[in-house]
Amino acid sequence: MSKRIAGPEIERLIQLLAKVPGLGPRSARRAALHLIKKKEQLMEPLASAMGEAAEKVRVCSTCGNVDTVDPCTVCTDPRRDPTTVIVVEEVADLWALERAGAMNALYHVLGGTLSPLDGIGPDQLNIKQLVQRVSEGAIKEVIIAVNATVEGQTTAHYLTDQLGGFEVKVTRLAHGVPVGGELDYLDEGTLAAALRSRTAF
Amino acid sequence: MSKRIAGPEIERLIQLLAKVPGLGPRSARRAALHLIKKKEQLMEPLASAMGEAAEKVRVCSTCGNVDTVDPCTVCTDPRRDPTTVIVVEEVADLWALERAGAMNALYHVLGGTLSPLDGIGPDQLNIKQLVQRVSEGAIKEVIIAVNATVEGQTTAHYLTDQLGGFEVKVTRLAHGVPVGGELDYLDEGTLAAALRSRTAF
CATH class of the missing domain: 1.10.8.420 (RecR Domain 1)
Incomplete structure (x- = not known):
């Protein structure tokens, strides 16, 4: 105008x-x-x-979530299982997983993915705090729920390495056909992963 | 959630x-x-x-536009032609016409259309102020740019009646094929109007 x-x-x-x-x-x-x-x-x-x-608004010093209290509402929720931590890239992913409502776990927000070309190394992410949380011994399982991108998977491998020395189960999200998805429109990588991880009827 | x-x-x-x-x-x-x-x-x-x-924010006491000053930025713009007034239903329509940038006129915002079933009569709309503006004699043309709906057209007819006693040209927007529109997707009413109002090449 x-x-x-x-x-x-x-x-x-x-x-x-x-x-x-x-x-x-x-x-x-x-x-x-x-x-x-x-x-x-x-x-x-x-x-x-x-x-x-x-x-x-402030960043939770425990998990990296944003909230108006620190520690955040999720970290201090007594109804959550404190032995399971879901690691996500961003707060938006935490909210998305909460919408799904499938787990009753705690979270850890990395604040991004490793990306050496952009100058983002382990020190730029919320990784030390994750290792610290795991080293305290109460966590039994870490579910790595990063995006299925190259950067996400690189970050997942790095985290697995870092957590290797602890008594903790490290898992990741399943790959497969999205619910409601049509095979015809899916890429070969997803189809191959869905075949590999097929389950019994 | x-x-x-x-x-x-x-x-x-x-x-x-x-x-x-x-x-x-x-x-x-x-x-x-x-x-x-x-x-x-x-x-x-x-x-x-x-x-x-x-x-x-306040409503312009002259034209019914919303602005932070009264009279509004449009009414006090010295580069506009004060002899032409475009009558619109809502402020959003004023903004849309300004985006088109085709006229350099003043505006008058009715604040809706006549709708007896919803209890909206002439007194609920900004019509008296329009008649008042026209009666002052400086306005030579009133362009009625209401929506091409039943309510809009009813309101247009009412306005034409109200302005009948003054030395003012009352016009309305042309009906026709939207620019970029495909005939195949247009309704019969629009096509008939476009044919009736056909122009020479």
């Missing part, structure tokens, strides 16, 4: 909204108008919720 | 983000994580931009 059609405060709101993942320049406009329309019900509460979260 | 995996401040942020158009429950989670990651660069500025906009 070449001509200004609204005051600088509204233009700035639109520019910032456009940086939120899921919103582009056009939907940021729509979102801004909706927020303006629902000023009391949405814009004001959202502004204050965002300000409050920004003020209170 | 049955179990809490983050503090109440983060859960509340996600719930409010999910109400922003363009974001659903899942993308609200992703947006919240991104905001937390970019706390200084995005979350804090966005929180304050939203708060500031919420505080300053």
